[in-house]
Amino acid sequence: MSEPQDASGSRQDRPTQTTPAVEVHGVDKVFETRSGHVQALESIDLTVAAGEFVSLIGPSGCGKSTLMRLVADLDEPTAGDLAVFGKSARQARLDQEYGIAFQQAGLLPWRTVAGNVALPLELHGVASAARASRVAELLDMVGLADFADRHPDQLSGGMQQRVAIARALAEQPRLLLMDEPFGALDEMTREKMQTELVRISAETGAAVVFVTHSIPEAVFLSDRVVVMSPRPGRIREIVPMRLGAEAERAERTEELREERAFFDMVTAVREALHGGSPVGAGARGVETR
Amino acid sequence: MSAGAVTAATAAGRPKGMSPRTETTLRIVAPVAVGIIVLGIWQFLVSVVGVSDYLLPSPASIIEEFIASWDSIVQATLITGTNALIGLVLGSILGILLAALAARWRAVDRMSAPVVAMLAVVPIVALAPVLNSMFGADSQFGRQAIATLASFVPVFLNTLRGFRQTAPVHRDLMKAYAASSGQVLRTLTLPTARPFILTGIRIASSLAVISALVAEYFGGPRGGLGSLISTSAASSQYARAWAYVVASIALGLLFYLATLALERLLLRHAPQVRRRP
Ligand SMILES: Nc1ncnc2c1ncn2[C@@H]1O[C@H](COP(=O)(O)OP(=O)(O)OP(=O)(O)O)[C@@H](O)[C@H]1O
Ligand SMILES: [Mg+2]
Numbered sequence: 001m002s003e004p005q006d007a008s009g010s011r012q013d014r015p016t017q018t019t020p021a022v023e024v025h026g027v028d029k030v031f032e033t034r035s036g037h038v039q040a041l042e043s044i045d046l047t048v049a050a051g052e053f054v055s056l057i058g059p060s061g062c063g064k065s066t067l068m069r070l071v072a073d074l075d076e077p078t079a080g081d082l083a084v085f086g087k088s089a090r091q092a093r094l095d096q097e098y099g100i101a102f103q104q105a106g107l108l109p110w111r112t113v114a115g116n117v118a119l120p121l122e123l124h125g126v127a128s129a130a131r132a133s134r135v136a137e138l139l140d141m142v143g144l145a146d147f148a149d150r151h152p153d154q155l156s157g158g159m160q161q162r163v164a165i166a167r168a169l170a171e172q173p174r175l176l177l178m179d180e181p182f183g184a185l186d187e188m189t190r191e192k193m194q195t196e197l198v199r200i201s202a203e204t205g206a207a208v209v210f211v212t213h214s215i216p217e218a219v220f221l222s223d224r225v226v227v228m229s230p231r232p233g234r235i236r237e238i239v240p241m242r243l244g245a246e247a248e249r250a251e252r253t254e255e256l257r258e259e260r261a262f263f264d265m266v267t268a269v270r271e272a273l274h275g276g277s278p279v280g281a282g283a284r285g286v287e288t289r
Numbered sequence: 290m291s292a293g294a295v296t297a298a299t300a301a302g303r304p305k306g307m308s309p310r311t312e313t314t315l316r317i318v319a320p321v322a323v324g325i326i327v328l329g330i331w332q333f334l335v336s337v338v339g340v341s342d343y344l345l346p347s348p349a350s351i352i353e354e355f356i357a358s359w360d361s362i363v364q365a366t367l368i369t370g371t372n373a374l375i376g377l378v379l380g381s382i383l384g385i386l387l388a389a390l391a392a393r394w395r396a397v398d399r400m401s402a403p404v405v406a407m408l409a410v411v412p413i414v415a416l417a418p419v420l421n422s423m424f425g426a427d428s429q430f431g432r433q434a435i436a437t438l439a440s441f442v443p444v445f446l447n448t449l450r451g452f453r454q455t456a457p458v459h460r461d462l463m464k465a466y467a468a469s470s471g472q473v474l475r476t477l478t479l480p481t482a483r484p485f486i487l488t489g490i491r492i493a494s495s496l497a498v499i500s501a502l503v504a505e506y507f508g509g510p511r512g513g514l515g516s517l518i519s520t521s522a523a524s525s526q527y528a529r530a531w532a533y534v535v536a537s538i539a540l541g542l543l544f545y546l547a548t549l550a551l552e553r554l555l556l557r558h559a560p561q562v563r564r565r566p
Contacts, residue, residue: 069461072465073464074461074464074465093464093465093467094467096466096467098465100462100465102458102461102462104458106456106458106459106461106462108459108476108477108480110480110483119466119476120466122476123466123468123472123476124466
């Protein structure tokens with residue numbers, strides 16, 4: 001099976017000698033449930049280059065979260081190979097190669113906002129002074145500096161999610177796994193966080209695997225958009241984004257959202273999602289706004 | 290008994306359109322008012338209707354007796370209270386430790402489940418005569434052992450339940466951080482179980498007092514509240530017996546309120562006490 005790869009002007013064509021952040025080859029995932037097998041993923045092939053931003057998009061239940069969990073070594077594939085920075089997924093997890101933000105924020109309710117962001121630093125033995133300044137920096141970045149001493153149940157859903165994002169970024173990982181992190185945000189905050197995320201990944205050179213239901217979001221953020229289809233979960237198409245052509249991602253500014261190329265890309269992804277059928281049918285669960 | 294009354298009072302939901310302050314005032318004033326009314330009726334029955342003071346001592350005579358034998362009441366309360374406290378502390382420690390083992394290893398869980406189920410249904414005080422004669426007539430140990438057993442059961446059961454409440458997303462998070470099992474225990478499992486452990490201890494506190502008290506009815510050294518109640522009653526000094534009963538209720542209430550305060554203090558930010566204004 002040939003891997004659907006784009007072959008033109010986007011980032012991974014630049015001469016990079018580094019090992020890919022994520023390599024997935026022929027991965028299947030079958031869940032054994034009481035009511036029988038659920039084939040969540042089938043022959044998935046995907047390579048995410050170091051520093052590349054890849055979005056996963058597809059209808060609800062097509063296995064986006066499952067694929068992300070496999071990369072994070074929170075679940076094991078039924079068949080196929082998976083490597084993260086050239087290591088086994090397990091080794092990469094033990095080496096703390098990735099930061100992760102789950103679909104639910106997953107904050108510890110008995111810890112303050114600052115305590116939650118500090119958690120990974122604490123577990124990995126960062127000295128308390130360094131920890132405090134890093135936490136302050138992160139909270140500033142997600143705009144929650146004033147809420148450091150609050151507890152999660154005193155925050156709105158969107159604020160909780162921003163705390164979870166700050167937590168995922170805490171150790172400046174080379175790979176960020178983000179499962180619909182902006183789902184609970186209002187449009188304004190969402191666009192701000194998107195710009196921020198683009199800046200961070202460009203600055204730190206982190207590769208990002210980003211799950212979303214929003215086509216414009218995927219288009220704005222990504223180097224490539226992976227379009228998936230359900231039952232069984234497969235990769236239908238990988239759409240390269242040619243936004244800003246030669247430009248670096250850091251130059252993805254707000255104006256981009258207004259450009260003609262942007263809308264062309266949105267259309268391309270939408271068509272890929274609907275698998276050639278006329279837009280407007282099927283593919284429930286995907287926002288096309 | 291006393292514990293039930295307090296639970297009922299705190300469990301009652303706040304009626305609509307009442308400020309928190311009015312609510313707190315009501316919560317204290319209402320039971321006190323009920324108590325005063327009951328005492329008033331009681332006194333009325335004895336002194337006006339003429340129920341024999343010998344059968345049913347009036348509140349006034351009980352208070353009189355209470356003041357008269359204040360020193361021995363304090364002594365007795367200290368003895369019984371110490372037994373109950375030792376039992377509560379030991380029972381809680383044992384319960385938490387064993388629950389931790391049972392949560393960690395299925396085999397321990399399987400082995401301990403039937404034993405705990407048995408302990409839970411056997412009236413613990415049934416063991417009192419046996420333990421008292423086992424440890425001799427001048428040892429408080431039998432009573433402390435009974436209070437320990439009585440406390441152990443609710444703490445163990447609640448703690449075990451608490452240890453199983455960790456959310457899948459939190460377990461995933463710990464796994465993603467490659468946290469060691471000690472770190473998981475400290476940062477996730479114990480904080481998750483904390484409200485359950487504290488509830489267990491609160492339930493155990495009343496049981497510890499009751500069992501330490503009742504265990505004194507079945508021999509062993511004299512001087513505790515339970516043995517003084519039974520000797521006073523046996524020698525027909527009913528007013529004095531009632532005075533000791535009042536002290537017992539106060540002791541039970543003290544234990545209950547202390548553990549309730551501990552729970553409130555430690556759980557200000559647990560998910561259970563989440564309050565939306
Ligand atoms: N632990 C599990 N046990 C059994 N089936 C599971 C399990 N986890 C996921 N599945 C199944 O695998 C499929 C893919 O689930 P997954 O959560 O990956 O979907 P998703 O693409 O993330 O959906 P959404 O967009 O709604 O989050 C679904 O059919 C789901 O029912
Ligand atoms: Mg999902």
